Each structure stands twice: as C-alpha cells, then as structure tokens.
Amino acid sequence: MNSFLEKLFAAHQDCSECPSPRAVQDFFSELLGLLFPEFTVKKIEQKAEVEAELDRLEQVLASLLIRNPHLHSGEGKALARDFFQKLEVIFDLINQDIDAMYSGDPAAKSRTEIIRSYPGFFAIAAYRIAHGLHGLGIQLIPRIITEFAHSRTGIDIHPGASIGHHFCIDHGTGVVIGETTIIGNHVKIYQGVTLGALSVKKEDADSKRHPTIGDSVVIYAGATILGGQTHIGENSVVGGNVWLTKSIPPKSKIYYQSRMHEEATGVTDTYIFKK
Amino acid sequence: MNSFLEKLFAAHQDCSECPSPRAVQDFFSELLGLLFPEFTVKKIEQKAEVEAELDRLEQVLASLLIRNPHLHSGEGKALARDFFQKLEVIFDLINQDIDAMYSGDPAAKSRTEIIRSYPGFFAIAAYRIAHGLHGLGIQLIPRIITEFAHSRTGIDIHPGASIGHHFCIDHGTGVVIGETTIIGNHVKIYQGVTLGALSVKKEDADSKRHPTIGDSVVIYAGATILGGQTHIGENSVVGGNVWLTKSIPPKSKIYYQSRMHEEATGVTDTYIFKK
Amino acid sequence: MNSFLEKLFAAHQDCSECPSPRAVQDFFSELLGLLFPEFTVKKIEQKAEVEAELDRLEQVLASLLIRNPHLHSGEGKALARDFFQKLEVIFDLINQDIDAMYSGDPAAKSRTEIIRSYPGFFAIAAYRIAHGLHGLGIQLIPRIITEFAHSRTGIDIHPGASIGHHFCIDHGTGVVIGETTIIGNHVKIYQGVTLGALSVKKEDADSKRHPTIGDSVVIYAGATILGGQTHIGENSVVGGNVWLTKSIPPKSKIYYQSRMHEEATGVTDTYIFKK
Amino acid sequence: MNSFLEKLFAAHQDCSECPSPRAVQDFFSELLGLLFPEFTVKKIEQKAEVEAELDRLEQVLASLLIRNPHLHSGEGKALARDFFQKLEVIFDLINQDIDAMYSGDPAAKSRTEIIRSYPGFFAIAAYRIAHGLHGLGIQLIPRIITEFAHSRTGIDIHPGASIGHHFCIDHGTGVVIGETTIIGNHVKIYQGVTLGALSVKKEDADSKRHPTIGDSVVIYAGATILGGQTHIGENSVVGGNVWLTKSIPPKSKIYYQSRMHEEATGVTDTYIFKK
C-alpha cells in the first residue's frame, strides 16, 4: 500500500488548486444576478450602483485570471476589461433568446417564468457568457461555467460553439452542442438533440468536427446531427429522433412519417424528404 | 455603455422579487419531509406535532401566496386551506406511485430505497404537489416546484398535466410530459420518453396540445408521442425510440423489430402493428 | 382528516433515519477529494497525512456501517477495512478511465479539465467507489452514491454493474446502465445510451437482465441495448439511436444509413449489418 | 473503558433532542426580523403579508411547544395564541427602549444605528420576547433566547426579571440581571453592572433573591447590587464599581469621590453617601 500513499501524496503536490470551480460559479452567479435580477440576492437600488457592480465584477474576473496565469496568454486586467466591454452585446443576445423562448412556447405565461423556471434560459445564458470568455482565449473557466449549467439543466453546450441570435432550447435535457458547431439565427431545438462529431480522434482537434445549422432551422427532440461537413440548410425542419450525417438543402423537411392503414399488418417508417 | 447601465437599472427596478425560487423550494422540501420523513431534518416525536406541522406549513403557503397576489385570483389564506384539505389525497396518490415503482423494478430492494434514491419518486412527488397547487389556479409556484425536480432528476413534468394513480417512471432522465397531457392509471414510462406537442404556436395555448395515454400503458425509453389528438389506447405497449403522432387502439404493441438474417445485407427496421 | 394524521405519525415512527443521504454524500465527497485533490477543500501538505486521512475515512465508513447494521451482514469495522484495502485498485481504475476520456475527446485540453469539468469522470468515479462497497454486500449506501452522481450528471449507473478498465462516457446525460450489465475493457459510450432490461418482473430480480458489452465496443448517442442475453461482440460499433435486443458478433458495425438521392421521394432508413 | 461506552450510550438514549437551541434561535430571529426589518431577510411588500407572517410565526411557536409538552402545562396552540396577542405590547416596549437608548447616547447618530449596531438593543429585545414567553409558564425556551443574546452581546438578562419601560443598557458587556430582579421605568445601566443574589442556596429558589431598582435610576459601569431586600430608591445614581448590598433611599447619589489636592501625597478614595 506504500506506493498508493506515494501516489496520493504526489497528486496533492501536483494539484494546482485553481481555478476553483466554486470561485468560477460564484462569479457566474453574481454576474447573472446583475444582468437578471430574478437571480440576484442584492437588488440594485441606486442608479450609480449598476456601474459600481460592473466594476466590482470586472475586478473579480481580473483576480480570477491573474490567479491562473496558465489559463490565458493575455494580461488578466486587460482581458477582464475586454470581456466587460462586450457584456452589453451578450446581454442583448440573451434577451433576444428569451424573446424567442417566450414566443415559441404556448405554455410560457410570462418572461419572468422563462427566467425563473426554464432550464433553456439558464443554459443559454451560461453559454453566452462562457462563449464571451472563450473568445478571449481563456481556458477552463468557460468550460466550468457551461458544465455548471449542464449539471443543473442537463444541457451541454461547449463554450466554443458559435450560436446566432434568437436561439431557443425547449425542455432541453440531454441536448449536446459540440465545440465547433455553428448555429444560425432563430434556431430552435428540443430536448435530446445532439449536434456532434463523427470523428473523435485527438489529431482532429483543430478541424471542424461538428455540424452547421442554418437560420430558422427547427430540430425536434432526440434528433442527432453529426459531422463537421454536415450542413442543415436554412428554414429546414429536422424531425424527432432523426439521425443525420449528411447535409440537407434549405427548406428541407426530414422526418419519420408513420402511415397507419387499418388493413396494414406492418407500418413502414420512412424519412420523407421534400424540397 | 450608458444605455447598458440604464437597461440594467430598469431591469432591477422592474423585477418583482417574488416568489423567490428559494422560498418555494423550502416550502416544498419541508412539506415533502413531513409527508416522507426520509427527507426531513425534524422527525416528529409527539402525535400532536403532526397537526401542528400541517398548520404551520399551511401558514407558510398562505404567507407565500399573500406575498404574491399577482399569482392567483383567490384569497391567500383560503387557497392555502384548500390545498391542505386535499393533501391527504395527494399523499395517498404518491404512496400508490411508490407501490407501482417498487413492484415494477426488480432492482428495488425496499420502499425506503425508492424514496431515498429513485429520481422517479422525487419527480412524481413534486408533480403531485405542484399539480394540487396548479388546480387552485396558482401560477408560477407549481412551475418552480416541478422545475426544481427537473433540475435534480432530469424529469420535466408540467404541473398542468393530468396523471392517474399508480404512475411509475424508471430512471427518468430526459422525460418530458407537457402541460395538457392526460395519463391514465397504472402507466409506466422509461427514461427519455417525450409526451409533447406538435404545435408550438402561442395562439394554441388554450387547446389540448399533448397526447392522451390510456390505463396500463407502458412506454419504453426514448419513445416520443406527440399531439393533442394522439390517443394511446389502454393496455398498449410503445417500444423504445418509437415516434408516434397518430392514435393507436387499445392493446396495441408498437415497436421496432430487428430481424437479422445471416444472409441479409440489410436489416429492415419496421414498426409491427398488432391489434 | 384524523386518519391522515395517524398515517403521517406512523410514517415518522417507522422511519429509520439512517443512512442519511447527506452523511453518505459527505463520505463520498471527502474520499473523492483525497483521491483527486481537484475536489478537496483540504489539500495534503505532509506525507504522513495521506495515511492519516485514509485511516480517518476508514473510521467514517466504519461508523456509518455500524450505525446501520441492517444494511450489511458483516461487521462494520472489518467491512470498512476491506474496502480501504482495495481502494488502490479502484484509484488506478479511475485513473485509467481518465486516460481513456482524455485520449478519446479532441475537445479535452488537459487531464485537469477532465477531472474538473467532465460529468463522465464524476459519474464513473462514483460508480467505481459504489461498486467497491456493493461488492462487500453493503446495501443502499452505494445506491445513494450513484444516485448522487446521477442527480449531478444525468448519468445513472447501478453499483451492481460490472465495468472493465479504460471506460469512457462522453457528455453522458441520459445514460442508464442496469444492475446486471457486464461491460468489457476500453468501452466508450455516449449520451443517452441505455443498457437496460427487457423484463421488469420482480421474480426476475436474481437473473441477468441487462446486456453484456465486449471489449473495445463503441456505442453512440441514444442507442438502446436491452436484455440479459444480448451480447455485443468485441470491437463492435453500435450507431446512434440504434435499438438492439439481440446479440451481434464481434467487429459488427450496426448503424442507420441515410441514403439521399435527389430524385428520391422517400429515404429508406435501414440498418446495415456488416461482418 | 467499557463503562465509558455504556455511559455515553445511556446519555444518548436519555437525551430528549428538543427543543433544539437552533430551532428556538430561528424562531427568535424570524420574529425579530418581522418586528424590526433591519434584521429580516424577507422584507414585507404587501400589507396583507404582515398578518400572514404573524400567523405563520404563531404556528411555528405552536409547533415548537407541541413538540415539547414537558416544557409547559398549557396547550401549545393556545399558548402560542396568547403570546402573539401580547406581542404588540412587547413591540411598543422595545421601541420605547430604543428611544431611551437613542436620547441617552451622544454617540448615537440614528435609530437605525441603535438597531443595527447596539448590543443593548439586541439583548433587551431578546429579553422582552423571552419574558413574554416566560410569563406564560414556558420553560427553557425563553432561557435559550436570552442565552443566545448573552453569547452575542455579553449581556445576561434572566427572562424572569421584571423590567419597566424605557430601559437602556449602554455597551453592556458583562451585565448580569438575575431572575427575581425588579427594575422600574427609565432606568439606565452601563457595562459590567451586576444585579445579583446574595444567597445561592437551592432552597431559596422561590424567594426574591435579586434587587429592586426604582424608576429613573442610573447605574454606572461595574457596579454590583446584591440581595432580594436591596432597594435602590427612585432617581438615585449608583456610581461605577460601587458595591451595594443594602437599600438606599430615593435620590441618593452613591459614588467614589477622588479628591486630589496638589499637596496631597495620597488620595483617599471614599464613598460619599448623600441623602
């Protein structure tokens, strides 16, 4: 058992303690609470507080980055400033996502309901913030943010994915969106949708491994779309449980059609492809 | 960036702080702990305490409702009383659900194991309580309760759904049951099952958009059943990954049959429909 | 309502308060933090501490077991000793799992990223520890550990399952691995994969109800493999969303092929079976 | 060591777990937060909430009393109702105490400063509430409340003491006010004042053992006044560190006078007693 003790001791010596997932989650939670007071424990009451809180959170992020110089190539303070300068754009994008979720779900009674009780909102907000950090070349921290959302919602979006405005995820459990996915505007996806890779070889790490989804595409529950060369043309509809590894042109509708005749002994299940 | 500060400040002014998801979760957790002492931090030791605790929780709910008059049309105290008067019925229903989960899972070693470690139990108990509140016309609060369970279990049941007795969910991650779903008695469903809508238009909010499942139906993992006019007849079995948007008569068995011949170059995968 | 009060009071009298899920989770979290300092709140600084911490956690487990004599047939102290004697083996297995996850995912930038942000890591580590306890005949405690991981990751592995070395789960939400599953070495599975039972009759509790997966098999997202007699031969690939209740020989590739011709009015979706 | 194990086991079997000091402190803290929103975590926003919160806290108290029938002779629900019916009187008294503390301390800048940062406020508020419970014959619970305040402030007031309106304690660390003390209106005392007993014999438990302080008396830091027959006449001033076991008439001033003459080689320090 001696070697076991040695191994454990070595592991503890080697372990860089940072970034603590807890510290990252706290930063994310406080930022989310500033942007969406439905999540805050500290509602703002003076106009000047808004800027003060933004400044404070910028310092929190700077502190986190400086603590972990191995996670980025830039200078912590400058990176934090850069992130906060693009925060308004991120905020506007998340609000457009809320609009998309509200108008697309008959069960939603109010915007507040979306913010307070929709896992899709939480996961997309986490992604938008993580993506902003990822875009500055910061490693691991954005991943911890999206994984925090994954753990809470079952929705797994890689911070490297590129997603247009008015994005909507309904229910969402089981959604996976890979690192090199490109998603257009006004796209809507349902629970269990995978936008994944065909290749999982380490040497393909730098290539585009995940699909491209055009504007205004709807992808129903359980559909799987794989491969970096797979393009779903704009305005297409991908039916539930469909499995796709090839591109489809714009305005395609691809789904299972269950034809059931009274006399039938068997029901043929087919994809119907309409242009 | 000035307009950004204005926007954030306005958001904080507009934000009604209530109901805080935390307050709702606390109410739910305390109630669950009273009904199922496996969850309590305060085991009851005097007979008279049971009534005192019910009274206390009734006041907690009344307090929550009075705090949020925009969420209901009735009078808070009266609504709370109404809810607690039907609590015994809810309790009995959850116990029948436990019976169904216990007798339907060979891996379950005891009722205690169901209560302590089955996500299906947690999600159904949350639904039963939330549904009771929803039936009194209370908004958002039931939704926060079911979303709390969704986040913990990956099982997403809308409080508006109508579900008969002896309901059983096994494993459950990814289950979605929509707002206007009607489920009969003795139904069992597995992980990844969606009972969803075909239409997601806002103007259809008041119509029946989700399916009706007859008594004693079993729906296997990953099956998707969509549409307000889709009826699954009683005693039917819906196989795994099946995709259904049309009704099927009672006692149907609808599943994939994988026929594999040694000489086959391809295996046709078909639904076999048997009456 | 009188009988309701009686029922609740009786439930509280009957409820054995232990093992509290909280106590079990604390044990698991502290053990995980000792094995993987990325999770610890108490990094080890003296070599002699490693052994002291192992001793301490052994006593924590012993204490938990002695508190709950109905959960095992052995003697608490001895069982705890047995578990800690095989802990090194468990540790080595988890490290091999990390290796498998790292080399199999182009998006993974470091081993630390796996440990800190991959749900697959968390779920497998929980399973390996729970399986060690389960192998000593301890009930409920291992189940609470795997359900804790299930709740955090959406990955549901029964502690009774038997899983070889270099196991890899990617994304993972919705994965279900049943009690009598046997999985070989170097197996990789994706989100939404079910390794389940065909029979859910209580009287089959003692039989093998879940499939056997050979070495080096890959199972893609959403695939469902059912039945105790279903063997997936070594080096096979099971495609996404495939539904299998029959065995397949080694080196099989079974998947959907979407053929799309410009002139086609329908696309036949078939399994292609290649030996 | 065997007998030690037996002793500890017996202690755990005999220990009535209630009332948990934690539960009592929570009740007190929530009540204080309702009366003085400076302490609340849940500011009231609807008028109807006030009554709902009072009702809820009445049930919390009822629940606590019913849980511990050995601590009172009455019926839990009725006692809780009685307490809440006199709560307004208690509230008014505490507000008069605040007035007294504010007008008596030049350093106090606002009533809010008194409530937020004066230990005297906290200790007196705890005493007033505990005294109300004590007056209903409830045991131990009021004691836990005053001891909670003692631990936070260093001010130890027995809930059985009788204290008039406009009571003021400044600084307060080390103040002790015994069980049978009677204090008039407009009394002010400083840190380190003891109003104690001469006799500490168990058989004197039912007699008056602590002093009586008349209206408008001021008692300076460190003074000690002992004995059930010791009366401090109204409008008297008791100087710092004075030690008194006999009564003094109204309008007495009893203090140390330090006479220092330039030529003196020694300063005689005497009590000067003036009628």
Place this chain on the structure above:
Amino acid sequence: MNSFLEKLFAAHQDCSECPSPRAVQDFFSELLGLLFPEFTVKKIEQKAEVEAELDRLEQVLASLLIRNPHLHSGEGKALARDFFQKLEVIFDLINQDIDAMYSGDPAAKSRTEIIRSYPGFFAIAAYRIAHGLHGLGIQLIPRIITEFAHSRTGIDIHPGASIGHHFCIDHGTGVVIGETTIIGNHVKIYQGVTLGALSVKKEDADSKRHPTIGDSVVIYAGATILGGQTHIGENSVVGGNVWLTKSIPPKSKIYYQSRMHEEATGVTDTYIFKK
C-alpha cells in the same frame, strides 16, 4: 390589533435595507484575510494577485458606498480609493500592535498564536480598519465593523477613538473605549477597562467626552477612567478596578494597596498616589 399591523407594515416600508451588516462583515473579513492570511480562505499564490485582490476589494467597498449614498458626503469611488491608499499605513500599525501583544504576554508562544487566537488582535484590527473608514466621513459602516468585533471578543472600541501605535489589549472582555478617547503610543490595557464619558447628554455630542491617555501608560483590569478633561500622564500605571475622573500627572502610579497586618481586624484599602 389592526394598528399593530399598520405599524409593522410602515416599519418595513421605511427600512432602508442597507448597508446590510452581513455585506459589511464580508468586506471586513475578506480584507482581514488579505492582510493576514491566517484568516483567509483564498491564499495568494501569484505575486500579481495581491494587487488584483486589492483592486477587487476597493471595488467591493466602492459598491457598498455607492449603494448607501446617505452614509457619506463624498463620491463612493473616490472614497474607496482614498481608503485603499492609506491601507498600508493601517497594515503597519496592526503589525506593530501584534509586536506589542507578543512582547507583552509571557503566555504568547508565537505571532501566529496572537493572530489566530487573541481577541485583542481581532478587536484592534477591526478598529484600525473602521477608524480608517471613519476618518473619511463614512457613517454606520465602521460602527458595524467594530460591533462585529465587539460581539466576537467583548471588546468595544468606537471607530472614532484615536489610538497610537503599539497598542495592546490583553484578554479584553468588557473593554470599552469611547468615541472621543485619545490614546498615545505603547499603551497597554487589560480586560474590563472603561475609557468612558461623564456626560451622556445629547447636546454634548460634539465635545470631547472621553479621556486622554498618554504614551506608555498601562491600565489594569477593571479600571474606569471617565471624562473628556481627564488626562493620564505618560508612563503612568493605573491599577486594577481604579476609578478615575480627574487627571493625573506623568509617571503616576495609582492603585489599591492592600495592607494586611497579622494583628489587623480590618484592612484599609487606599489609593496610594506617587509622583
């Protein structure tokens, strides 16, 4: 009871929620942890982190000040900057206090023991920080900091007091140091010492009401020194329980001398005043 509900509702409407004592304590605790890592939960590992943490805490303070504009006349950001510019001076002063406590207590085994387990250290550090904020004209916040320390240590130092370097408090419970006290360098005081006011009239709020203590004075346990015109000359020693309301010249020793003769029937207790 109606008017009671009205009163409570009004109280909740009037209550400015800020500054929450909790937010102030958190700021103080984090700052203390940065200055004295013995208190931190986040030990610094990169040199650049020190500055980042100082920046971050400056923003935390700015945020707190901006949130509460009624507590200061300046501009929040500028005040926060001013405070952090004098922080080094404060830090050096606290370190000199530690030196004084270490060299003055034979029981102290190390500087670490002072920092980790001496209430005097905690109270003085809180005072030094609070005094820095008080000097910038900030209200209430410094008071909450010193009261936090008072509650933990029983030592009550008003942030307005002026205290020289190398200050030492031993044990400390019951110490009170009033708002206009002036204390020289190298002063040492023991538990229960009061440096208080003779006048407690509101109209004297702006005058000097508390004593002046010269350099290198020692004041033993329980001594009480009162009045704004009372000067304790440098290098004096004030004995335990001494009560002083007049000035004494430098190098005085004023104490009780207990003369006990074998034949004495009584012991006269006198102050002996030596120049």
Place this chain on the structure above:
Amino acid sequence: MNSFLEKLFAAHQDCSECPSPRAVQDFFSELLGLLFPEFTVKKIEQKAEVEAELDRLEQVLASLLIRNPHLHSGEGKALARDFFQKLEVIFDLINQDIDAMYSGDPAAKSRTEIIRSYPGFFAIAAYRIAHGLHGLGIQLIPRIITEFAHSRTGIDIHPGASIGHHFCIDHGTGVVIGETTIIGNHVKIYQGVTLGALSVKKEDADSKRHPTIGDSVVIYAGATILGGQTHIGENSVVGGNVWLTKSIPPKSKIYYQSRMHEEATGVTDTYIFKK
C-alpha cells in the same frame, strides 16, 4: 505602494495554513456532541456506534496532529490515542462540574438547562478538553479551543491552568483564568473574576505567574486576584470587586462592607478581614 504588495505577498507565502481554527472547532464540536448529545447533530442509536465514533474522532485528531507536526514533539497517532484514553476521566470531571453548577444555582431548573444554556458549562467543557490536549504537549490547538469558548461565552480560561473537580462558573462574562493558575476542588467563581499575573515580562514565561486557589473557595463577581505567590486559603470567601495581590489564610472572608448610618455624612468602605 510597491513594498506593500511585497509585504502582503510575503505574508501569504509564509503563512502556514494550519491548523485552521475551523478544523479545530469542528473537532471540538463533534467531540462535545458525542459526550453531550444535547449538542450533537447525530444522536447515537446503536451501542456499537459509541466506540466507532470514538475511533473516528481519534482519527480526526490524529489527522490534525499529523498535518501540523510543528505543534508537538510526539507522534500524531500515538498522541491521539493517549488523549482518547484519558477522555473518560475528562468526561467524569465535566459531569461533576455540571453537578456543581446545578446545585449551586437556584435558578437552574434541570441538568439539561445547564448543558443547553449555561455559558459556564460550555467554557469549562472546552477547558477540560483543551487541558487534556495541552497536557500532551500539543500547542496552539488547545488555545484555539478555549478561545472559541471565550468568543462564545466571554469566559477566558487558559488551557494550561490546573483546575480541580466540581468547578463552577456562574454567568461568567469577563472571567479570566491565567496559564499558571492552580484551582482546587469545589471552587465557585462569578462573572468578571480575574485570576491574573502581576508580572507580564517575557522572561517570566516559565515561572508561576498566576494565583493558587484552595478547595471550596468562593470568589464573587469582579474580584481580581493577582500573582503567582498569592494563595487563597481553602474555604475562603472573596467578595465582589475585591482586589488581592497577597495571600490569605484558610477560612478568610474578605469583602467590602457598606456601613450606612442615618447620621453619617460619608460611608467608609473598608475591607473587613476575619479569620
């Protein structure tokens, strides 16, 4: 400001993070809860648990000691074993202290009230445990335990003091008992009593600096007894606020007598010394 950053960085590099006061307090709290279930969160239900818990806590202590080798000269495991072997003696002593507190306070209604709400109990229990550790040559850890109790109760007992059985502290705020104090059996002391040193020179660290108190002595509130050569003879009574730096023989009664004659213009306050 550069040098300030350097200083802070150096402080963080030098700071040995251990023993964390938190870890020490947790050990103490768990041990206290095992000895006195009134404090536990984990009531023991199986006889065999008692031993298991003792074993577990022994490992916790061993772990703490091994983590901090600079705090003791022995071997961590062996020291922990030694401590737990004398725990029964400590337990018996604390129970005798409870007996003394119960029989000496007419206001005490039960032993449970002593344990749950008497600061004297808490401080003495902490001292007894700390003294046991101190006796094994362990540094700092016992000091953190007694300081934890000091912070909660205002009672400051150095772990090095030697205190006989049936010790009683009433109220207690402000009590100070120095490192080399020796207290006999059946001693009772009140709030504000100091048993202190005359010399505070570092070079006297190894000499006896604090008084010796004989059996069955009672010391009333605010008395101060100083000096290593000061012996209070057995069965003596030391009155409130008395200041003593000389020894007194057995059966002495030393107190202030306030003689008040109607005709008196002044009251001479004297010590009356009776043998």
